[in-house]
Amino acid sequence: MSGxxxxxxxxxxxxxxxxxxxxxxxxxxxxxxLAANYHLIELPVFEDTELFTRxxxxxxxxxxxxxxxFEDRGGRSLTLRPEGTAGVIRSIIEHGLDRGQLPVKLYxxxxxxxxxxxxxxxxxxxxxFGIEAxxxxxxxxxxxxxxxxxxGFSSLGLKNFELQITSLxxxxxxxxxxxxxxxxxxxxxxxxxxxDRVKKNPLRIFDDKRAEIQAKIKDAPVLLDFLxxxxxxxxxxxxxALEELEIPFVVNSRMVxxxxxxxxxxxxxxxxxxxxxxxxxxxGRYDGLMKTLGGQDLSGIGFGLGIDRIILALETEGxxxxxxxxxxxxxxxxxxxxxxxxxxxxxxxxxxxxxVRKTGFVADMGFGDRSLKGAMKAADKLNARHVLVxxxxxxxxxxxxxxxxxxxxxxxxxxxxxxxxxxxxx
RNA sequence: GUGGGCGUAGCUCAGCUGGUAGAGCACCCGGUUGUGGUCCGGGAUGUCGCGGGUUCGAGCCCCGUCGCUCACCCCA
Numbered sequence: 001m002s003g004x005x006x007x008x009x010x011x012x013x014x015x016x017x018x019x020x021x022x023x024x025x026x027x028x029x030x031x032x033x034l035a036a037n038y039h040l041i042e043l044p045v046f047e048d049t050e051l052f053t054r055x056x057x058x059x060x061x062x063x064x065x066x067x068x069x070f071e072d073r074g075g076r077s078l079t080l081r082p083e084g085t086a087g088v089i090r091s092i093i094e095h096g097l098d099r100g101q102l103p104v105k106l107y108x109x110x111x112x113x114x115x116x117x118x119x120x121x122x123x124x125x126x127x128x129f130g131i132e133a134x135x136x137x138x139x140x141x142x143x144x145x146x147x148x149x150x151x152g153f154s155s156l157g158l159k160n161f162e163l164q165i166t167s168l169x170x171x172x173x174x175x176x177x178x179x180x181x182x183x184x185x186x187x188x189x190x191x192x193x194x195x196d197r198v199k200k201n202p203l204r205i206f207d208d209k210r211a212e213i214q215a216k217i218k219d220a221p222v223l224l225d226f227l228x229x230x231x232x233x234x235x236x237x238x239x240x241a242l243e244e245l246e247i248p249f250v251v252n253s254r255m256v257x258x259x260x261x262x263x264x265x266x267x268x269x270x271x272x273x274x275x276x277x278x279x280x281x282x283x284g285r286y287d288g289l290m291k292t293l294g295g296q297d298l299s300g301i302g303f304g305l306g307i308d309r310i311i312l313a314l315e316t317e318g319x320x321x322x323x324x325x326x327x328x329x330x331x332x333x334x335x336x337x338x339x340x341x342x343x344x345x346x347x348x349x350x351x352x353x354x355x356v357r358k359t360g361f362v363a364d365m366g367f368g369d370r371s372l373k374g375a376m377k378a379a380d381k382l383n384a385r386h387v388l389v390x391x392x393x394x395x396x397x398x399x400x401x402x403x404x405x406x407x408x409x410x411x412x413x414x415x416x417x418x419x420x421x422x423x424x425x426x
Numbered sequence: 427g428u429g430g431g432c433g434u435a436g437c438u439c440a441g442c443u444g445g446u447a448g449a450g451c452a453c454c455c456g457g458u459u460g461u462g463g464u465c466c467g468g469g470a471u472g473u474c475g476c477g478g479g480u481u482c483g484a485g486c487c488c489c490g491u492c493g494c495u496c497a498c499c500c501c502a
């Protein structure tokens with residue numbers, strides 16, 4: 001480590017060549033979303049604090065202890081967004097996006113913030129890609145949302161993951177279950193900390209990683225068994241649609257979601273190659289959120305995918321070339337690299353380069369005062385497909401030789417028609 | 427907030443039971459006049475995280491501190 005400064009604790013940074021993977025992941029996810037008619041919504045990274053306390057739920061860990069909250073100069077309490085859905089819903093309400101055709105289909109991506117203790121795959125600033133379909137309560141829309149995430153993962157080449165789904169039911173389903181569940185828990189001998197958690201959200205106990213706790217709740221009543229017929233039918237419809245789409249899934253009746261607004265369908269994509277933070281994406285339906293935030297009483301469904309974790313997953317599956325730091329071997333390349341000899345050559349080179357770039361080629365040139373050999377080496381490292389050496393002879397004659405790096409062949413070209421020659425060569 | 431591991435060149439790391447630092451990769455130059463990938467030769471690079479202590483002497487021991495990392499909690 002060197003220099004006087006270090007990045008703040010727990011943030012991830014992406015620089016070349018790894019940043020290329022980041023771009024690729026985002027592009028693929030955008031592609032599958034656009035293909036399903038979801039469009040970009042770009043939102044602020046900070047919002048009124050109350051948007052999250054009210055929307056996400058004060059009892060959640062996210063809100064109660066993981067928010068980056070600060071006061072602006074006007075004394076307003078603002079918070080760096082810890083998740084994406086609340087902001088999307090806020091914007092929909094604020095701008096009346098829900099007054100036209102429903103559902104409103106949107107996707108977003110960008111940084112999110114949670115003040116947690118960092119860990120493998122868990123960062124204080126992390127990146128998410130998410131979509132929301134708002135305004136209709138249709139189980140087939142649930143299936144569509146899930147399928148988009150699934151297609152996204154598949155198109156990236158991921159294999160070692162599992163889709164888990166469940167239904168959290170409606171208020172009535174949950175009320176009935178809660179009574180039985182609390183009755184069951186009251187017969188258990190639990191420590192204080194665990195009791196606290198149970199008080200906030202009884203279901204959370206399913207997520208406890210301690211074996212002795214898991215043993216105690218082995219026979220606990222499960223929410224799925226308490227679904228009302230309406231909730232149950234919707235859940236069956238979602239499963240049926242997933243089967244129709246040939247998307248494999250497992251029902252996990254003990255799945256727990258960290259945000260309070262979820263109702264009905266809930267799902268999570270779990271990768272098997274990651275550490276303790278195995279979830280690469282998750283989401284679900286939220287019935288009451290929009291109304292809670294002051295909008296119409298409309299239901300919505302969406303997901304959030306962790307880009308950082310997807311990248312980790314890709315790497316553990318060997319889908320990313322991390323063999324060395326230089327850019328050779330990855331799909332980055334230059335169409336042309338010009339090696340100028342002397343300042344007058346540089347002057348000509350810089351305009352030639354620009355001309356070539358305008359026609360859509362990727363081009364670079366040797367800067368500084370490197371030896372010819374050094375510049376050629378640089379061209380090779382940068383994975384240049386063609387190289388043009390530009391010296392006094394070329395400047396005077398207006399002719400040059402375009403070298404194809406793959407086999408060393410050279411063709412004569414005139415400098416003025418460099419772009420055209422390159423087009424022929426490629 | 428709690429616990430474990432680790433902090434040595436840009437990167438990955440070595441450094442034996444304490445004697446004032448090394449390797450590989452990367453980087454730069456060169457191997458006869460203007461042409462890369464292999465090979466060969468040469469070169470630069472570190473307040474050994476920071477502060478204190480023990481010692482004739484510490485990268486190696488002790489204390490503190492900061493940071494990183496993994497795990498718990500929780501989540502993407």
